[in-house]
Amino acid sequence: MPSLHITDIEAAINFWRARKPSPDGVTLAPEIRALAEVYALMVYYHEDEVDQRGFPAKAWEAWMAWYESTPDTPCIAICSTSQGDEVCKGCGRTFEEVQLWPGMDPAEKRATWRRITIEGHSWRFNRYAERAAEGPAEPPISDENAADA
Incomplete structure (x- = not known):
């Protein structure tokens, strides 16, 4: 069973810190407290990963x-595995990862995301990075709106 990496725990803590900031600089939201307990144990025991089994509810x-606020798939709609490549030039996933993606659990998907991000060789991280950017694209400025810009 895949493990959750400490960087994902940190990202989740930061997500909640932005969403529910401390009112007094000391008090933590329940979500942050729950994640911080896991994070503290990982740091104390010098662990980079934690098994999702037994993870506190x-x-x-x-x-x-x-996790649900993150992009579901690394796909940038340029799939070279359909052309016979073992590793997709677009997203960096293996043929097997592309095929099994819909059935993967969140920890398996995050492990794949971590690997392709660390490798950083796929087009999603260079040639087509703008296509992979998170968030909605800015609408083009039309002639009518150009005067306002």
């Missing part, structure tokens, strides 16, 4: 809320 709920 409140921490899992907080992690899943963060």
